[in-house]
Amino acid sequence: MAKQSIFGRITQLAKANINALLDSAEDPQKMMDQMVRDYNDNIAEAEQAIAQTIGNLRMIEDDYKEDEQAAADWGNKALAASNKADEFRTAGNAADAAKFDNLAKVAIQRQMQSESEMKTAEPTIASQREIVEKLKTGLNQMKEKRTELTSKRDELIARSKAAHAQNQVNEAVKAVNIMDPSSEIGRFEEKVRREEARVRGAAELASSSLDAQFESLEDLGEQTEVEARLAALKAKQTGQIEG
Incomplete structure (x- = not known):
C-alpha cells in the first residue's frame, strides 16, 4: 500500500500543470521556489522507497535462484540415489536397493518443494519488477518536471529583474525630462x-x-x-x- 501511495504521488506531481498553477498564484516566484523544494523532498522520498523496493525484489530474486539451484541439486541427488538403487538391485541386494530408492524419493520430494517455492515466487517477482519499473518511470517524470520548473523559475526571476530594471530606467528618465x-x-x-x-x-x-x-x-x-x-x-x- 505504501509503495502504491508513493507511486500515486509521483504520478500526480509528474502530471501537474505548472502553467495553470502559476496563473492562479499570487506570487509565482515564491510558489515555484516552494514547488521546487516539494519536488526535491518527494524525489528524495521516492528514491528511498524505490531503493527499498528494489532491495526487496533482489532478495526475492536471490531466494528464487537459491530454490532453483536447490531444485537442480535435489534432482541430481535423486538421480544418483536411483542409479545406486539400480546397482544394488542388479547385484541382488534388495534391501539396499529399497533404501536408495527411498532416498531418491526424498530427494524428489525436496526438488518438488523447491520448484513449488519457485512457482509461488514467480508472480511476486513479476509484480515487484513491474512496480519498480513504474516507480522508475514516475521518478524520471518528476525529475523532468523539476528541470522544467527550475527553468521556468529562473526565467521568471530574470524577467522580473529585467522589468524592475526597466521601471527604474523609466523613473530615472522621467526625473530628468528636459x-x-x-x-x-x-x-x-x-x-x-x-x-x-x-x-x-x-x-x-x-x-x-x-x-x-x-x-x-x-x-x-x-x-x-x-x-x-x-x-x-x-x-x-x-x-x-x-x-
Missing part, C-alpha cells in the same frame, strides 16, 4: 539661457559703444575736411589778390 521645467536639467537649462541672454546683451551693448565711437570718428573726419577746404579756399583767394 521638457519638464521642474527637473534638474530644466532648471539648469534655464540658467544657461539666462547666461546666454546676458552675454548677448553685453555684446549688443559693446556693439552699440563701438558704433558710437565710429560715428564720432566720422563726424570728426567731416569737420576736418570742411576746415581743410576752407583753408584751401582762403589760400586761393590770397593768391588771386597778390597776383
Whole structure:
C-alpha cells in the first residue's frame, strides 16, 4: 500500500500543470521556489522507497535462484540415489536397493518443494519488477518536471529583474525630462539661457559703444575736411589778390 501511495504521488506531481498553477498564484516566484523544494523532498522520498523496493525484489530474486539451484541439486541427488538403487538391485541386494530408492524419493520430494517455492515466487517477482519499473518511470517524470520548473523559475526571476530594471530606467528618465521645467536639467537649462541672454546683451551693448565711437570718428573726419577746404579756399583767394 505504501509503495502504491508513493507511486500515486509521483504520478500526480509528474502530471501537474505548472502553467495553470502559476496563473492562479499570487506570487509565482515564491510558489515555484516552494514547488521546487516539494519536488526535491518527494524525489528524495521516492528514491528511498524505490531503493527499498528494489532491495526487496533482489532478495526475492536471490531466494528464487537459491530454490532453483536447490531444485537442480535435489534432482541430481535423486538421480544418483536411483542409479545406486539400480546397482544394488542388479547385484541382488534388495534391501539396499529399497533404501536408495527411498532416498531418491526424498530427494524428489525436496526438488518438488523447491520448484513449488519457485512457482509461488514467480508472480511476486513479476509484480515487484513491474512496480519498480513504474516507480522508475514516475521518478524520471518528476525529475523532468523539476528541470522544467527550475527553468521556468529562473526565467521568471530574470524577467522580473529585467522589468524592475526597466521601471527604474523609466523613473530615472522621467526625473530628468528636459521638457519638464521642474527637473534638474530644466532648471539648469534655464540658467544657461539666462547666461546666454546676458552675454548677448553685453555684446549688443559693446556693439552699440563701438558704433558710437565710429560715428564720432566720422563726424570728426567731416569737420576736418570742411576746415581743410576752407583753408584751401582762403589760400586761393590770397593768391588771386597778390597776383
